[in-house]
Structure formats: C-alpha cells, structure tokens
Amino acid sequence: MTAQNLQVYKSNDLMTANYKLTVAETRIILTCIAKIDRDRNNVVTDNEMYGFTAREFAETCGISLMAAYSDLKEAVDQLFERKILLSMNDRERKTRWIQTADYIAGEGRVELRFSKDILPYLVDLQGNFTKYSLNAVARLSSPHAFRMYELIIKHRFKCNPTALIFIEDIRFSLALDDAYPLYADLRKRVIEPALEMINAVTDIKILGFEPKREGRKIVAIEVSYAERADFSMDPVQESLISEKDETPKPAKTTRKRKPGPITEKEINAAARPGESTQEVIARLTAERRRAEPVATY
Known part of the structure; x- marks a missing residue:
C-alpha cells in the first residue's frame, strides 16, 4: 500500500x-x-x-x-x-x-x-x-x-x-x-x-x-x-523496512567513538505506553547527551 x-x-x-x-x-x-x-x-x-x-x-x-x-x-x-x-x-x-x-x-x-x-x-x-x-x-x-x-x-x-x-x-x-x-x-x-x-x-x-x-x-x-503543489513524501530508506538490525559495527580503534545510531532493539525495549517511535528516539537521544562527560577547562 x-x-x-x-x-x-x-x-x-x-x-x-x-x-x-x-x-x-x-x-x-x-x-x-x-x-x-x-x-x-x-x-x-x-x-x-x-x-x-x-x-x-x-x-x-x-x-x-x-x-x-x-x-x-x-x-x-x-x-x-x-x-x-x-x-x-x-x-x-x-x-x-x-x-x-x-x-x-x-x-x-x-x-x-x-x-x-x-x-x-x-x-x-x-x-x-x-x-x-x-x-x-x-x-x-x-x-x-x-x-x-x-x-x-x-x-x-x-x-x-x-x-x-x-x-x-x-x-x-x-x-x-x-x-x-x-x-x-x-x-x-x-x-x-x-x-x-x-x-x-x-x-x-x-x-x-x-x-x-x-x-x-x-x-x-x-x-x-x-x-504545496509539489508535495510528496520523501522515499523510505529500504533499511527502515528491513527486519534486521542494520546498525554498522564500530571499527576497532583505541580512540573513543561517539555512540552509534539508536537501534530498533533499543527503541522497542525503551518505548513507553503511548509514545511514538519518534518520541522514543528523542528521549533516548536526550538521555545519551546527559550521560556524556562535561568538558572542563
């Protein structure tokens, strides 16, 4: 459809x-x-x-x-x-x-x-x-x-x-x-x-x-x-429709990397009643930011 x-x-x-x-x-x-x-x-x-x-x-x-x-x-x-x-x-x-x-x-x-x-x-x-x-x-x-x-x-x-x-x-x-x-x-x-x-x-x-x-x-x-006379939805990325977790694995490095994209598994585990997927992502993103160390000078 x-x-x-x-x-x-x-x-x-x-x-x-x-x-x-x-x-x-x-x-x-x-x-x-x-x-x-x-x-x-x-x-x-x-x-x-x-x-x-x-x-x-x-x-x-x-x-x-x-x-x-x-x-x-x-x-x-x-x-x-x-x-x-x-x-x-x-x-x-x-x-x-x-x-x-x-x-x-x-x-x-x-x-x-x-x-x-x-x-x-x-x-x-x-x-x-x-x-x-x-x-x-x-x-x-x-x-x-x-x-x-x-x-x-x-x-x-x-x-x-x-x-x-x-x-x-x-x-x-x-x-x-x-x-x-x-x-x-x-x-x-x-x-x-x-x-x-x-x-x-x-x-x-x-x-x-x-x-x-x-x-x-x-x-x-x-x-x-x-x-908007030319309105149309943006095409859906095929990875969104995949049932697999396509999150790329972090490369081996001694440097500390930023957290990767929020995965579907994380979204489903953290979702609260009544929350949309976008609301869950926004909340998890905010929680990640709060957990980051504060730079001091």
Whole structure:
C-alpha cells in the first residue's frame, strides 16, 4: 500500500470532535478510514472490516518494520477503549471509534470494524465534510499536530487561504481539559510545535499565525498557509523496512567513538505506553547527551 492515492473523508463534525488518540492510533484510524469503499453503488455497513499489514503501515508512515509491528499490536489493544465526544445540535454524544479490533499475529495484520455511531460521519457524506490525502499526514508524529492540521484544512476551500480557529475549539478538539489555561502556555506548548511539524511534513506551508482578541482576551488565532503543489513524501530508506538490525559495527580503534545510531532493539525495549517511535528516539537521544562527560577547562 502507498498512501499516495488514499483519501481520508470526515464529516466536519468529526473533524472538530473531542478525543485523544496516540500517534499510532491516529495513523491506524486514518488508514482504515481511507480504505472505505467510496463507490456510490456500494452500501457501507458496520459489518465491514478494514485492515492492512505492518509492512504497509511501515511504508506509509516512514517507520521501521519492527516499530510498525510494535505500534500496531499496542495500539489495537488500546483502540477498543478509546472514546469520542461529538457535539450535536441538541446534545453531546459520547461513543467509541470501533466495535471490533483484530490483530492477526501470523500475518502482522490489523483489522478494524467502525462503530455504528461513527459510521455516518465517514460514509454517504453529501456536504459539510472535508477530504484530505493520507499521504499528507502519515508522517506527523504528534497527536496535537494531527488535530491542528484538521482544524486548519476544514477551511481549505475558501478564496482566502487563512483559517480562523477559536481557542475554545482548539481546547475542545485536542481534549486539553484544564491544561495550559494561559494563552502564552497554550501557544508555546501546543500551537507553535504543532504548526512547526505541520509545516515540516505535510502538504501545506504555514506562513504564520496571528492572535485575535475580544477586548483584552485572545479568543482565536488566524493561521495563514499555502498549498504545496509539489508535495510528496520523501522515499523510505529500504533499511527502515528491513527486519534486521542494520546498525554498522564500530571499527576497532583505541580512540573513543561517539555512540552509534539508536537501534530498533533499543527503541522497542525503551518505548513507553503511548509514545511514538519518534518520541522514543528523542528521549533516548536526550538521555545519551546527559550521560556524556562535561568538558572542563
């Protein structure tokens, strides 16, 4: 599978719903959404199962095969418990993303069945929905970046390429609850890192954002962006898809060498629940740096 031609379709109500998913869980959900048959002559029911293999997942997300196996097995264990809060006209509805989750160990394959309540937000969408390429988001490595991307592109087809996003919508959609009550902290810890990552790996270029006020209170941000007409994913290095540890052995020398690249074995041994592969690598890199001797003069 390549994500090149796979499209994610979501009702705008689902685009702004309240939920928390890890990076791996988000990637799984979006990939399964993109697998839904969009043939108008086909009636989609909640009996359908949507799946893919670890190798497909690795190639799409630009991660190693070993990391893909680990991410899929852990995420499937958690996905069945994940809830979503939908804001409706006269009520708020709490439901689940899926009703069935299978991990087929012998094939390294995941299969999901969406819940009956979620399916109307994914199929038979006649209006008030957003479509985007799975390719555009597959390599995001932050849950906040996934959600901020969706809040931005919900405004995509306006003549003016800007998105006015209310702070309360950011807090609700990202399920921040009481975290970062001050705008300065929200900007530093959530908004700016998410926009930087979106700018780095997706199909839109973030040109900047500006806070909007009512009186002295900041109530929204206006994000300016541009489409990347030539966007495409960087090719995946073949070594990432290999099941073997290809880490080069250090040459024999009496000089002390810097530590080699972090291996897949180290990543899998050190991973904590909910961490993406990129987050594990960042943490191990920081730990290595702290362990280095401090130069004195």
